[in-house]
Amino acid sequence: MIPVIDLSPALGGDAAARLRVGQEIDRTCREIGFFTITGHGVPPAVMDALRDTAKAFFALPLEEKLRARHPVPGTPRGYIALGVEALSRGNAWATPPDLKEYYHYGRESWPDEPYWTSAEGRRYFLPNLWPERPAGFAAAADAYYRAMEHLTVELMRIAALGLGIDEHFFDNKLDRHITAMRLNHYPEQAEPPAPGQLRAGAHTDYGLLTILNGEDVPGGLQVQTRGGAWLDVATHPADFVVNIGDLLMRWTNDRWFSNLHRVVNPPDSLAARSRRLSIAYFQHPNYDALIECIAPPGEAKYPPVLSGAYRDEKYRQTRVKEPAA
Numbered sequence: 001m002i003p004v005i006d007l008s009p010a011l012g013g014d015a016a017a018r019l020r021v022g023q024e025i026d027r028t029c030r031e032i033g034f035f036t037i038t039g040h041g042v043p044p045a046v047m048d049a050l051r052d053t054a055k056a057f058f059a060l061p062l063e064e065k066l067r068a069r070h071p072v073p074g075t076p077r078g079y080i081a082l083g084v085e086a087l088s089r090g091n092a093w094a095t096p097p098d099l100k101e102y103y104h105y106g107r108e109s110w111p112d113e114p115y116w117t118s119a120e121g122r123r124y125f126l127p128n129l130w131p132e133r134p135a136g137f138a139a140a141a142d143a144y145y146r147a148m149e150h151l152t153v154e155l156m157r158i159a160a161l162g163l164g165i166d167e168h169f170f171d172n173k174l175d176r177h178i179t180a181m182r183l184n185h186y187p188e189q190a191e192p193p194a195p196g197q198l199r200a201g202a203h204t205d206y207g208l209l210t211i212l213n214g215e216d217v218p219g220g221l222q223v224q225t226r227g228g229a230w231l232d233v234a235t236h237p238a239d240f241v242v243n244i245g246d247l248l249m250r251w252t253n254d255r256w257f258s259n260l261h262r263v264v265n266p267p268d269s270l271a272a273r274s275r276r277l278s279i280a281y282f283q284h285p286n287y288d289a290l291i292e293c294i295a296p297p298g299e300a301k302y303p304p305v306l307s308g309a310y311r312d313e314k315y316r317q318t319r320v321k322e323p324a325a
């Protein structure tokens with residue numbers, strides 16, 4: 001089992017509790033890079049509303065879902081059908097496409113200022129593409145996005161304490177973040193998967209923290225242990241699973257571990273009727289934040305990199321094909 005960390009003492013504001021929870025996070029991020037959080041303070045109604053809305057969307061006929069596809073292939077907004085992405089290609093392995101469909105969205109509105117509206121800003125702040133149905137999709141998605149913004153800023157402050165740096169070190173690199181979210185739907189499998197084909201192939205995430213809410217059903221998440229074995233990660237709908245992405249691994253000079261994970265297929269006997277939904281918030285800093293390794297002078301393992309350029313490159317690698325526009 002991955003560690004379970006109760007955030008409530010830290011979110012209560014007690015300095016000693018914040019440091020202690022930060023140190024727990026440091027310990028697990030050095031070892032496996034995954035942990036479950038409870039006591040996170042996100043209202044269950046916010047989580048339930050988005051889960052129910054997402055299920056209603058994925059249950060629509062394919063033609064209708066395809067109407068929420070972005071007209072420019074590869075744009076990280078809107079509906080992406082089965083067969084378009086293989087996550088493991090971000091890590092340079094050739095595998096068949098993932099057995100999932102998903103809906104990609106980001107921030108719903110932003111100030112009328114150059115950071116957001118300049119040519120560069122418009123590469124990261126793209127209008128969302130809400131389908132006509134179900135009603136209330138945008139509202140449920142935006143409420144969830146805002147709850148995650150709040151949670152991740154707090155988590156990064158507690159994380160900073162665990163890293164032994166100033167609690168507010170990350171604040172001004174996250175205050176205009178380019179985080180995108182994905183609603184992942186792993187449908188029932190009428191046909192057996194191709195050899196090597198999974199719901200989501202083994203991959204690492206790209207950003208800082210990924211905050212995942214998933215259903216606890218067959219055909220779920222697994223993380224690789226240091227010994228190379230795959231460990232089941234329970235995703236309970238009331239909790240979140242948090243993991244470290246590549247950019248945070250780099251930022252911490254490899255102190256924290258961005259670990260391989262995957263989503264496996266349900267067992268054959270259940271495959272024809274087993275579906276799973278997960279909701280992922282991929283925290284990513286301001287596009288103009290310069291990510292310089294947090295390391296003593298002379299010990300940085302990587303040169304500085306801009307947050308936005310780093311993500312562009314990762315997105316480019318994971319697409320299997322350009323869907324017809």
Ligand SMILES: O=C(O)CCC(=O)C(=O)O
Pocket residue numbers: 182184200205212214220221235261262263277278280
């Ligand atoms: O659905 C899950 O449990 C994990 C999905 C995932 O790892 C991802 O979308 O990056």
Ligand SMILES: [Fe+2]
Pocket residue numbers: 203204205210261
């Ligand atoms: Fe992932």
